[in-house]
Amino acid sequence: MINFNVPPFTGKELEYMKEAIENQKICGDGPFTKKCHEWIERQTGTTKCLLTTSCTHATELAALLADIKEGDEVILPSYTFVSTADAFVLRGAKAVFVDIRPDTMNMDEKLIEAAITERTKAIVPVHYAGVGCEMDKIMEIAEKHNLMVIEDAAQGIMASYKGKPLGTFGEFGCFSFHETKNFSMGEGGALLIRDEKYIETAEIYREKGTDRSKYYRGQIDKYRWQNYGSSYLPSDMNAAYLYAQLELAEEITKARMDRWNEYKEQLEPLAKEGRIELPYIPEYCEHNAHMFYIKTKDMEERSELIAFLKEKGILAVFHYVPLHSAPAGIKFGRFHGEDKYTTKESERLLRLPMYYKLTADEVEYITEQVKVFYR
């Protein structure tokens, strides 16, 4: 059986986790957390990185820092994971969904401006499959209307738009290190902060509303309750697991990219015949091979293909059910404009197995079976 996902594991994780245990520092903000912060800051060039317990929590932190309140609106795609909306809805905001572009599955930047109202506070682009949204245009709109940009870059580490890393455009960027992502710590994430002015408050919100981070650095002699907050810092054991992978980030990304290119090359003939569609990567977007998907004719064909592949020992899965049609989406959101592509394209998209240790032979076998299905 070829699984859809296998959590990344390099071999060094156990050694580092053992070290974290022997350090007798298994709570948050220990040596491995610090190493991860430094690595991400160096790799992305962001002003400040803070590891969190998930990307969902990183987004919650961003919503707190953006001072999202009851009655505010945020603009986001409906074709995304629930967390993108949850973090804002939790603060009482309304999720205003706009349609996606059928080529990249990212929010259509041309539809954002029409969805802006007096209540709009932020734009939340999601870089689907690690392919950048049209950030030039999105940043221009945000500036013009004085809105914040919070990037859901859950799938976007090691990817860039016009040479600039995803997650570093907006005030805040959010990474995920869930076991399904390119690098993992089981459950975890990171908040990227662009402007220095937010760092101190972010540290306080993340540490139960206290200035403990300052205390740990020896900047003050006791820490106190300063503001509301929560507990968003992961255990150093989890950070140790993640650090083993960050050290091998280039190698992991290259392995995934090789498989991605093999998929593309081997399925190109089917795409040329018009039987399926393949992912589109704008030339100025460097992606990270987070995902390989194809698009079938319609939902019915997709169900048949999933069943066929399963018989052949291959697990392929579809992705998001659009948020605006889900019970909470109806309650907490509204779709602005016409749903021309969100539902239609989401029903056609099928993700093929993709993970660090997937082999070239397995990709060969999978693409062969897809071809057999279409013959």
Ligand SMILES: *Cc1c(COP(=O)(O)O)cnc(C)c1O
């Ligand atoms: C995985 C994912 C999330 C959630 O990440 P967690 O770390 O599980 O909270 C949010 N948004 C997108 C687009 C994702 O792919």
